[in-house]
Amino acid sequence: MPVEWQPVRQSRTHELVLQSIEEQVFAGKLRAGDRLPPERELAPVFGVSRSALREALRVLETIGVLVAQPGRGPDSGARIVRHPDDALGRLLRLHFALGSYSLHDVMEARVALERASFAAAATHASEEDLDEAGAMVHRMSQPGVLPEEFNELDTRFHVKVASSSGNALTSTLTAAVRESVRPLILRALEEVDDWPATQAHLNRQHAEMLRLVRLDQGDEAADLAELHIRGFHGTLVDEDRTGGDADGATA
Template identity: 75%
Template sequence: MAAEWHPVRQSRTHELVLESIEQRVLSGDLKAGDRLPPERELAPVLGVSRSALREALRVLETIGVLSAQAGRGPDSGARMVRNPDDALGRLLRLHFALGSYTLEDMLEARVVLERSSFEAAARNASKEQLAELGDLVAAMERPGTGVERFNDLDTRFHVLVARASGNQLTSTLTSAVRESVRPLILRALETAEDWPAAAAALAAEHAELLRLVRAGEGEAAAALAERHIRGFHGGLVADTPPGD
């Protein structure tokens, strides 16, 4: 396999290494599960230093397409993987924090994604997924559930509905968007004047969303999901001064 690799230009070396690996993925020469040659073999074949190669591999780890394990065992070395959820969520959170996207952008993205998710989940959710959603709602309804715990349950509920839609890309994007606004939602929940009442109202909305999904009423579930998101997330937009 090492003989198939070719030297790259020396300017911006690690980016050129990334381009070389990307080209092999796009051409189908590298697939998920494939192992890269050891650094000591790959670096000279590419005509780069091992430090430049390591920098490129770190970037690939960050974006969730490479897993690197130190050592000499069967799992050691760098292997191509499919792990987009955490990586995409991390990148989106950073861009959101840096102002690349506004709260309005995130609101509209959530509405589009989650309307699709709830409508599809009403058709495709498995018994196991419906049972897990029921457990999450029951935990939300439990008296004394704290703000941070409730926010975690809320996030897991929406991400699981997206997964139950049967569309992996929708699931990944929904998870990334919801995780990006998690800190803002948490702060908003923490400022609720009457948290027990707010928690009960939000739990009731989630219970009704689940009832509609279970009943196969996709359009009604999608409409309620939009009202649910605009009602709470929309409040975050209204309460955020321009430029924040």
Template identity: 40%
Template structure:
């Protein structure tokens, strides 16, 4: 249901008609950032919002479609308390997909991606070493065993590698870190697989990667945050250098 202190008290300002639907979105974003709109608040009806903003109903309709696709609003049809357009929190899977697509399309410099992964996964490893549950450890151990048995299959190894890093982030029990790590690692899957194929000595490479993953797991299982963080960074920097991604000095 709508918040009692929600949209009715907002001073909506008319906006220019040029690219009107984007400006509708911008003004709604501004109200969210200002704290005037919250999850669960109901937006004004299409006709009312168009009148308040000085734009066409078509512009409002297009803005709502775009924001619904982003997981920011949900629309209910019919009559009653569930009808209308409401602000909603983006489900984690939608957020991951959103980030993953932007990561894949934005062509960020690989050095920036590697450094961001190091920052995120060092923090994940520290947290995981402090608070990983028995289930978290069991998941990581199972993935490592599977990586060992699938070491001859590059594609299967790559999928398990991705799953291991996501499991590491899960073990940190920080939702945002998990979603960001998942998005980045998933966006890199094709590039990683191509790099595996181009390396030329897959048995040696897979054995090295597996050893590094085991070192990360052992540090987390031992409850040693510093060793876990250092093991993750060593693994990511070593992989980047071996696969020819990074030109920065370690």
């Protein structure tokens, strides 16, 4: 089905370009993988300047639905993609840092999402998914793993379980919410009095959650996931409510 581009009004030009592109996506005329015409061709069709067109394309790139490749080769130009995870994570992290959401809001969202993820993973996760999650747990348990690497692996573990749940939106939202508090959790891990003991405790919970998922005990895995999140993340919420330096931790 050919895409029919229409000129747009000059008022708030880049937003009107965005609206026109969105309409083509909603109509099914633009799909992931489709390439937009070159700027020199598309701008006159819209009846706008190339700078206004670029502004609209930058917005689409920021929200994860377009990637622009500079140059003149066959892979150059703008292409429609589906990359929601990074875009949502970036957006949520900024809004969290700006105070749009409280630590308590984020924790409750994590609990709801990850309870659903672990319960569903017990039914839907493949052996390959669980083996990948197990490799992360194994690496987190090794002596000498410092908080920064642990935090990275911890994030990947929770996101991996979510992605194996069979619900793509749950996976994306889990990744975005966990990513939004990554700096805060890292700082908290770095400030614990006994890092080896904290590392061992958190990873025992990771290992047990994964074991329960493997045994198809989704409800029990969900309960432990909630306990796990409310345990460490909950201490950050308590600190925030008593005047802790949460804003500085997320800057």
